[in-house]
Amino acid sequence: MSHVPPQPTVPDLPTALAVLRVRLAQIFINELYKAGRFRIPIHLALGHEAIAVAVAQTLDDHDILVLPHRNLHYALARGAGLAGVIDEFLLRDTGLAHGNLGAMNLADPARGLVYTSSILGNNLGVATGLALGGTICGDSGLTCVVTGDGAMEEGAFYEALGILCGKHIPLLLIVENNGWSLASTIAERRGPIDLDAFAKAMGAGYCYLNGADVFHCRTTLQAARNHALADRRPIIVEVGLTTLGHWRQPQTGYPNGKYINYHAGPAAHVSISPWPCLGDTTDDPIAALTTHFPEPLLHHEAMELFAHLQKEVPS
Amino acid sequence: MTFVEYLNEQLRVALSLRPGPTVVYGQNVATGSCLSGLTRGMDTIPGCTTINTSNAENTLVGMGFGLMLRGVDALLCLKQQDFLLLGIDQLVNTWNALRHRDVRAAFAVITIVVDNGWEGPQSCLNNLDDFCSLSRIPGHVINTRHEADAVIHNTVFTSGVKIIALPQRLWRSPMPDLGSLPPPTTPGIQHYRQGDAATVVTFNFALSQGLGVADAFARRGQTASLFSVTDVLCRNWDAIIADVQKTKRLIVLDDSKSINRSSDALLLAAKIAVPEATITPIRRAPFTEERSSPNSDSLTVDAEALVEATGKDML
Numbered sequence: 001m002s003h004v005p006p007q008p009t010v011p012d013l014p015t016a017l018a019v020l021r022v023r024l025a026q027i028f029i030n031e032l033y034k035a036g037r038f039r040i041p042i043h044l045a046l047g048h049e050a051i052a053v054a055v056a057q058t059l060d061d062h063d064i065l066v067l068p069h070r071n072l073h074y075a076l077a078r079g080a081g082l083a084g085v086i087d088e089f090l091l092r093d094t095g096l097a098h099g100n101l102g103a104m105n106l107a108d109p110a111r112g113l114v115y116t117s118s119i120l121g122n123n124l125g126v127a128t129g130l131a132l133g134g135t136i137c138g139d140s141g142l143t144c145v146v147t148g149d150g151a152m153e154e155g156a157f158y159e160a161l162g163i164l165c166g167k168h169i170p171l172l173l174i175v176e177n178n179g180w181s182l183a184s185t186i187a188e189r190r191g192p193i194d195l196d197a198f199a200k201a202m203g204a205g206y207c208y209l210n211g212a213d214v215f216h217c218r219t220t221l222q223a224a225r226n227h228a229l230a231d232r233r234p235i236i237v238e239v240g241l242t243t244l245g246h247w248r249q250p251q252t253g254y255p256n257g258k259y260i261n262y263h264a265g266p267a268a269h270v271s272i273s274p275w276p277c278l279g280d281t282t283d284d285p286i287a288a289l290t291t292h293f294p295e296p297l298l299h300h301e302a303m304e305l306f307a308h309l310q311k312e313v314p315s
Numbered sequence: 316m317t318f319v320e321y322l323n324e325q326l327r328v329a330l331s332l333r334p335g336p337t338v339v340y341g342q343n344v345a346t347g348s349c350l351s352g353l354t355r356g357m358d359t360i361p362g363c364t365t366i367n368t369s370n371a372e373n374t375l376v377g378m379g380f381g382l383m384l385r386g387v388d389a390l391l392c393l394k395q396q397d398f399l400l401l402g403i404d405q406l407v408n409t410w411n412a413l414r415h416r417d418v419r420a421a422f423a424v425i426t427i428v429v430d431n432g433w434e435g436p437q438s439c440l441n442n443l444d445d446f447c448s449l450s451r452i453p454g455h456v457i458n459t460r461h462e463a464d465a466v467i468h469n470t471v472f473t474s475g476v477k478i479i480a481l482p483q484r485l486w487r488s489p490m491p492d493l494g495s496l497p498p499p500t501t502p503g504i505q506h507y508r509q510g511d512a513a514t515v516v517t518f519n520f521a522l523s524q525g526l527g528v529a530d531a532f533a534r535r536g537q538t539a540s541l542f543s544v545t546d547v548l549c550r551n552w553d554a555i556i557a558d559v560q561k562t563k564r565l566i567v568l569d570d571s572k573s574i575n576r577s578s579d580a581l582l583l584a585a586k587i588a589v590p591e592a593t594i595t596p597i598r599r600a601p602f603t604e605e606r607s608s609p610n611s612d613s614l615t616v617d618a619e620a621l622v623e624a625t626g627k628d629m630l
């Protein structure tokens with residue numbers, strides 16, 4: 001069985017800083033994006049930092065990650081430098097993937113980010129093959145694949161689970177449930193899907209994560225990883241989270257303005273600040289850190305991180 | 316009026332004239348930007364049901380066939396041609412089993428071609444020829460107001476299946492209007508200009524480049540005939556061959572990324588019918604490994620050099 005180095009069981013400051021780093025790095029990228037520096041479409045993952053940091057801490061060096069169109073947070077959390085990511089988005093040779101992949105297909109095999117697809121559902125089949133291959137080759141690494149509440153509507157979601165369960169292949173299947181697919185809510189596009197019941201019906205495991213709290217995510221995910229390996233089956237890890245960067249558009253019939261979901265592109269209403277909090281403790285992993293650590297301490301650390309990251313940003 | 320505004324207006328006119336029920340469906344057709352304006356306002360047309368669907372393209376294509384069999388007109392709108400790949404089984408196999416049925420309703424798939432290159436290797440398809448070749452379903456492109464009128468009012472709602480491709484490159488530009496023209500002698504081929512120095516024939520979305528070449532002839536005091544082939548399965552080249560017999564020079568421009576281009580059929584027919592003609596095919600650079608990363612890919616034509624190189628057979 002693959003071995004994960006023991007992780008702190010209580011909230012620790014380095015983990016909080018990892019969350020802050022993923023947020024601040026995205027804020028810098030957003031500034032360049034707003035200034036029109038990128039020609040490629042980028043899906044920022046503001047609000048998705050906690051699960052990415054928890055995944056990075058839960059997986060070991062042999063474990064691999066398979067990602068969808070929204071993937072920046074995982075690349076950063078798994079250790080990619082901000083400069084390398086920015087250069088990749090500028091399609092430079094010095095980029096993380098030598099400027100060959102851009103944003104929607106960003107992969108980094110050296111850090112275990114093996115494959116990323118911009119086509120919904122596409123990565124689930126590939127992840128199934130990677131996981132099966134791992135068991136055939138006796139590789140101890142676990143495969144972890146990320147999808148969304150929208151992408152899981154593709155038939156491949158069901159098909160992949162059927163094979164994984166049928167062949168007793170361990171895998172973590174993370175569903176980032178932000179309630180949206182582009183501009184449509186779940187209720188607009190389909191009926192609700194009870195993933196717990198669905199997992200049971202398929203023979204898979206299931207757990208739910210509050211995506212705002214990195215420590216909750218980490219503890220639950222570690223348990224899920226151990227279960228996947230011990231029970232030799234896939235586990236659906238549903239993460240409830242909010243993609244931040246939304247805004248309200250003045251419109252008749254909407255006294256507070258109409259809620260516009262952030263999907264991709266520059267987050268026009270998000271501005272640069274060393275304390276990059278965009279929501280509250282229920283929806284923002286940064287705000288949620290204040291339930292574990294004193295705010296002045298976090299502010300101070302954020303200032304230092306901000307100054308450090310700023311050096312990686314091209315002028 | 317922009318390209319998309321004109322399409323939206325004419326589609327709404329066509330929908331409101333339908334005698335029976337119609338379903339317009341696809342992801343985000345009646346929410347958010349409504350496919351960048353293409354489907355805006357269709358939810359208020361009497362008799363027209365709009366459905367913001369889930370991400371399930373294989374089933375969405377199958378649904379269109381089912382609606383058509385029930386006598387309900389179906390219009391499936393997809394934000395990118397790439398996503399139609401997930402429905403290829405339905406296009407090929409379902410249609411193979413149904414093509415001889417006497418269906419009265421229409422099923423049209425409208426795809427937007429986002430081939431600017433910046434979206435990366437999985438979101439840059441411009442391959443209508445391939446979809447039509449596999450499925451033998453008629454395919455149509457729109458470059459101008461004439462072509463929009465012909466496709467929307469004479470094709471979209473005729474009984475049976477068809478795939479329509481629209482160029483995102485023209486989306487926000489004014490709808491090209493090439494003046495009044497006699498009705499085409501061959502369905503699916505627009506004859507825009509008469510000339511005697513060369514026969515310029517454009518396929519797919521290469522009409523703007525074709526106009527550039529025709530203008531380059533005009534700057535030299537010469538005239539070129541200009542045709543645009545808008546029907547992918549068209550194989551009636553009589554009008555074009557008659558023109559080449561007169562000009563003895565054929566220039567074929569095609570911005571399709573397909574390797575099985577329908578323009579190849581014209582090149583062959585012209586070579587056989589007018590062996591003494593000079594034939595110059597201009598195509599897109601092949602899809603090499605290098606070009607599979609995000610890039611500024613497009614069909615570039617040096618019109619002046621092309622006009623200068625008379626007498627050079629490149630076939």
Ligand SMILES: Cc1ncc(C[n+]2csc(CCOP(=O)(O)OP(=O)(O)O)c2C)c(N)n1
Nearest residue numbers: 070118119120148149150151180181182398
């Ligand atoms: C097969 C396919 N259909 C449609 C799309 C267009 N598309 C890109 S992202 C997206 C929304 C996906 O929603 P979800 O999986 O929940 O991820 P989120 O963007 O919410 O993080 C859609 C519809 C696509 N990329 N691939």
Ligand SMILES: [Mg+2]
Nearest residue numbers: 148149178180
């Ligand atoms: Mg979503």
